[in-house]
Amino acid sequence: MLLACDTNSAVVVPDSRLDGILQCLSEQGLPVRQLTREEECVAFAAGHRICGRRPVLFMQSSGLGNAANALGSLAVPYGLCPPLVISMRGTGEEQNPSQVPMGQSTEPLLTALGVQVFSIRSDADVEPVARRALTAGFDEDTAVAVLLEPALGGGRDERD
C-alpha cells in the first residue's frame, strides 16, 4: 500500500515490529534512511517534502515525545508533515510499565498538534485505512498518523 501510494522514501528510528515493512520497502528499491532521533526524522522528512518527495516516517509511540517540537514548530505550521506510521507501545497487554504513559498519550498528543489519527487493528484495516491516510497525507496536504495497534499482531520478544 505504501508503494501503491507512491511513497518514495522511508525515514526511521529502528523498531523490531517495523523491521518486516522496512525490509519489504528496501527490497522494492526504496531508500530507507535510519537516523538517530525521531525529532530529527521529522525535520529530515520535512526537507524531503519541501523538495516534492513523498517520505513516510516510521517510529515507536515512545518516540513521539521526542518528535513533538519538530512536528508542532516545523512540520505542521509549514505544511511539511510526512505521514507517520507509529508502532504502538503502552497499550493493550504492554509488559513494560515505562512504555505506558507515552503510549497512552500518543493519540491525544497527535490530536492536540493537529495531526489526524488513523488506527489499524486488523489485516482487513490495512488497505482502506492506509490508503485513506496516505492520500490525505500526500495529496491533501494534511498531517496524518497511522497507529499500528497491538491487536494487529507482530508482537515483541520479552527483551523488546
Add this chain to the structure above:
Amino acid sequence: MNATEVARTLVERSPDALLVASLGTATSALRSASDDGPHLYFGGAMGSATATALGIADAVPEREVIALVGDGDLLMGASTLWSISALAPANLLLVALVDGHYSITGGQPISAETRFVEVARSLRHLAAARAHSTDELASLLPTLSRPGLLEAVLAERTWPGSSPFVDPHRVRRRFAARVNGGSEQDGSQTEGAEP
C-alpha cells in the same frame, strides 16, 4: 565578523545554493543579507534546521545545500552530525555561527565550549574548518570538501535586524519554487493564492 556578514558571504559566493537558516540570529541574518530572499527560514523548531538541510541534500543531490545555524541550535540537534557522517551527502555544508551564546532567548552563555570542528573531524566523511574573517570564510567555501562544517567565529554579537518571525507557508512556497528552479519573485506574486 558578525552574523550578517557571514550570511552575505554565503549569498554572494554561492548564489545558486539552497540555503536553510535556523531560528533566531541565523534567520534574521540571512533575511537581512539577502533582502528577504526565498530561503528556508526557521521560525521555531530549535535544533532541527541541520536535519532539514540534510533531508534537502538527500532529496536533491544535484543541488548545493548550505545550512546556516546558530551554535545553540547545532548543539541541540548535534546527533545529526552522526547522521551526516552516515549518509555522507556530497552537496551539504553546515556553517555554524559560533559566538558562545543563546542569542534569541536572551543572550545566555552556552555552558560548554562547543568544539564543533574537532567533533566533526572525528567523524567519518565530515570535513571541518574554522574561519575568523569573511576573507577566510570566502576562501574556505569552495575548497572544503563535502559534507563539511565551517565554524564562523563571531567577534561581534550584533543583532542582524530583520524579524526572526516568518510566515511558514510563504517561506515554504518560495523555497519550493526555488528548488524547482522558479524565480525568486514567485512567492510574493502568488501570495494568498493558496489556502
